[in-house]
Amino acid sequence: MCQRRCVLAATVFFVVAVAVTVPAQQPGPPARPLPVTVIKAGRLIDPDTGTASANQVIIVEGERIKAVGAGLATPPGARVIDLSKMTVLPGLVDAHTHMTLTYKERPENNYYYLTYVMESTPLRAIQGASNAIQMLNSGFTVVRDVGNNALYADTALRQAIEQGWLPGPTVIPSGPMIGSTGGQYWPTPEMYKYHNIMYPEYIDANSPDEIVRAVRENMLFGARTIKLCVDCKPWGYSVDDIELAIREAAQGGCKVEAHVQTPEGAQRSIDAGVYIVAHGNPLSPEMHTQMAQKGIFLAGTDTPFTDYRGSEPAFKRTVGNLRDAWEKKVPLTFSTDMDYWNERMVDEKTGEWLTRGDLTLNFLQTWKAAGIPPADVLRAMTINGYKASDSIQERGPIKPGLYADIIAVPGDPLTEIDAVRNVQFVMKNGMVFKQDGVMTPAAFFHPGPVRMPSGRWTR
Numbered sequence: 001m002c003q004r005r006c007v008l009a010a011t012v013f014f015v016v017a018v019a020v021t022v023p024a025q026q027p028g029p030p031a032r033p034l035p036v037t038v039i040k041a042g043r044l045i046d047p048d049t050g051t052a053s054a055n056q057v058i059i060v061e062g063e064r065i066k067a068v069g070a071g072l073a074t075p076p077g078a079r080v081i082d083l084s085k086m087t088v089l090p091g092l093v094d095a096h097t098h099m100t101l102t103y104k105e106r107p108e109n110n111y112y113y114l115t116y117v118m119e120s121t122p123l124r125a126i127q128g129a130s131n132a133i134q135m136l137n138s139g140f141t142v143v144r145d146v147g148n149n150a151l152y153a154d155t156a157l158r159q160a161i162e163q164g165w166l167p168g169p170t171v172i173p174s175g176p177m178i179g180s181t182g183g184q185y186w187p188t189p190e191m192y193k194y195h196n197i198m199y200p201e202y203i204d205a206n207s208p209d210e211i212v213r214a215v216r217e218n219m220l221f222g223a224r225t226i227k228l229c230v231d232c233k234p235w236g237y238s239v240d241d242i243e244l245a246i247r248e249a250a251q252g253g254c255k256v257e258a259h260v261q262t263p264e265g266a267q268r269s270i271d272a273g274v275y276i277v278a279h280g281n282p283l284s285p286e287m288h289t290q291m292a293q294k295g296i297f298l299a300g301t302d303t304p305f306t307d308y309r310g311s312e313p314a315f316k317r318t319v320g321n322l323r324d325a326w327e328k329k330v331p332l333t334f335s336t337d338m339d340y341w342n343e344r345m346v347d348e349k350t351g352e353w354l355t356r357g358d359l360t361l362n363f364l365q366t367w368k369a370a371g372i373p374p375a376d377v378l379r380a381m382t383i384n385g386y387k388a389s390d391s392i393q394e395r396g397p398i399k400p401g402l403y404a405d406i407i408a409v410p411g412d413p414l415t416e417i418d419a420v421r422n423v424q425f426v427m428k429n430g431m432v433f434k435q436d437g438v439m440t441p442a443a444f445f446h447p448g449p450v451r452m453p454s455g456r457w458t459r
């Protein structure tokens, strides 16, 4: 018995030793010189200060920005991209969207329970891939993808883009929304008992132990932010519950977003000190003041009134709330909750379908109706979005060392924010995705992963 154990131990030691040492013995691929791209920008916007500088040069080496300034020399062999007639700016952020959910009038009658029943996780993951390309085409280089994404289709989408399988924004996924029993809707006893229909969409977590477990599960499966359904039920989360989730999420480097739909839930979320409050409707002017004092981001999901969505009274309320939040100096993000489609979503002039990117940008209508100055809207769409997505250390601002996520438009978004609807150039991770208004994504496609796999903890 002892002998067998010793043999077993020796075998385990040998296997482990081989596993540990083999990669070090294999020669890596020969180091290739990084491609260098020089972007000549007619104007370069710094959305943090709301200012622009003329005739700037951006040098991109590989995936990252190497230098920015006026009159920088072009390194030999560099590819030169002439955007001298354009305004260049960092990529845009949607701070609250759902890349792998699209509920429809037919066959679901806009009832998204039915989408969960009728569309598989793999189908929804592929929809997410298409939406990612559409969003990048409109200039969005970061999206917070917060729940209602089947069984971790959102974290898979992040990984696929990060590994280089397809072009898309950097996805900040939450995994399934965590809520007290029932999540955001009212399952039948059959659904609840057997957890086999809607349960990819929510994690039930009632007690403190269950909250800790749910937060850990989401982080284990790739979440980069934690989303709590604070008040989806009358038995919602207390301040203590929310604080517990915040502490647990912090252990894995995640911040917490609170979905709120009642004033009471909103107040508990603010009191607990969440990082982001999602949905502006239940917030009072007093709560805006508290959020500004605490520096809590607002993802208001400010739905416009269009031919295909919304109503005049709801729009008026939304505009009033957004305006008040801006006046109170709440850190605002551009956010949409875009997750639906119907057959009226066409361009009035051309009759063509609007893309997910076009539909996302239509939320600018609300910001314009609220009279928010273009520089502040642009800050919400960029700097505040990078901060709210906790990605500002890595990407966003156009400065040396950060990933090169760069877009360009004709016109001047600092005087007319609608200029960002006409994105002609998109670079993501140093690769050109769109030039002269046409998608040119060939460089993004590979028959295998070309970057290190995602994972906060390297596996």
Ligand SMILES: [Zn+2]
Pocket: 096, 097, 098, 146, 337
């Ligand atoms: Zn949402």
